[in-house]
Amino acid sequence: MINMKDVYKTYSNGVTALNGINIDIDQGEFVYIVGPSGAGKSTLVKLMYREVKPSDGTIIINGTDVKTIKERKVPFLRRQIGVVFQDFKLLPKLSVYENIAFALEVIEEQPRNIRKRVMDVLELVGLKNKARFIPDELSGGEQQRVSIARAIVNHPKIVIADEPTGNLDPETSWGIMRTFEEVNARGTTVIMATHSKEIVNTIKKRVIAVEDGLIVRDEQRGEYGYEV
Numbered sequence: 001m002i003n004m005k006d007v008y009k010t011y012s013n014g015v016t017a018l019n020g021i022n023i024d025i026d027q028g029e030f031v032y033i034v035g036p037s038g039a040g041k042s043t044l045v046k047l048m049y050r051e052v053k054p055s056d057g058t059i060i061i062n063g064t065d066v067k068t069i070k071e072r073k074v075p076f077l078r079r080q081i082g083v084v085f086q087d088f089k090l091l092p093k094l095s096v097y098e099n100i101a102f103a104l105e106v107i108e109e110q111p112r113n114i115r116k117r118v119m120d121v122l123e124l125v126g127l128k129n130k131a132r133f134i135p136d137e138l139s140g141g142e143q144q145r146v147s148i149a150r151a152i153v154n155h156p157k158i159v160i161a162d163e164p165t166g167n168l169d170p171e172t173s174w175g176i177m178r179t180f181e182e183v184n185a186r187g188t189t190v191i192m193a194t195h196s197k198e199i200v201n202t203i204k205k206r207v208i209a210v211e212d213g214l215i216v217r218d219e220q221r222g223e224y225g226y227e228v
């Protein structure tokens with residue numbers, strides 16, 4: 001469902017972030033992307049949701065070629081992909097409920113369906129009782145659970161998370177990981193760029209290691225493989 005072939009990315013300032021990447025990820029997989037700072041992990045995941053465009057090579061996401069996709073079709077691609085960021089990116093003036101409902105309003109979901117879908121997803125992440133709170137009234141872990149809820153409310157086939165536990169303490173991070181595991185258990189593909197050795201070595205999944213824009217390791221139930 002995610003296929004990258006000979007993918008290169010050079011930014012406009014001349015920095016080459018990816019140097020010939022080949023990846024095949026199937027529906028339902030859980031994949032960690034690891035590697036040193038500046039290795040190209042964020043660039044790799046941003047290519048998957050077409051935040052950046054490849055300089056060369058082919059990227060097929062769910063049957064769509066993201067290099068040749070027409071600009072007006074990009075929103076349809078994005079609907080199939082939920083994205084979770086390190087810094088949550090919630091709208092600060094909207095309530096938890098409204099932050100999640102917004103993701104459905106922009107895709108013109110029928111208003112009568114929105115309430116049930118938002119409450120269902122809040123139940124999944126364990127925040128039904130905080131629907132009326134604004135982000136500032138929540139802990140970091142709760143805010144991240146809201147952002148996961150927002151990413152999955154639309155039932156995307158793929159969830160991409162770039163350092164989702166980077167701003168959270170270890171205990172909170174385990175809770176977030178449980179949520180991602182539940183999302184994955186429902187059949188959603190999860191791709192997670194992370195610097196967390198503890199998480200990768202404890203919750204064993206496929207590990208793709210990137211160094212200097214190249215994949216240097218791709219192992220099922222792999223190890224983090226770097227000293228912290």
Ligand SMILES: Nc1ncnc2c1ncn2[C@@H]1O[C@H](COP(=O)(O)OP(=O)(O)OP(=O)(O)O)[C@@H](O)[C@H]1O
Pocket residue numbers: 011012013015016017035036037038039040041042043044
């Ligand atoms: N928008 C950009 N414009 C120019 N260069 C960029 C841009 N984004 C990233 N880079 C460069 O591309 C390289 C890879 O960056 P990237 O953010 O993908 O690495 P990373 O592995 O995610 O790093 P980290 O673990 O520190 O987040 C780095 O040299 C970085 O400076």
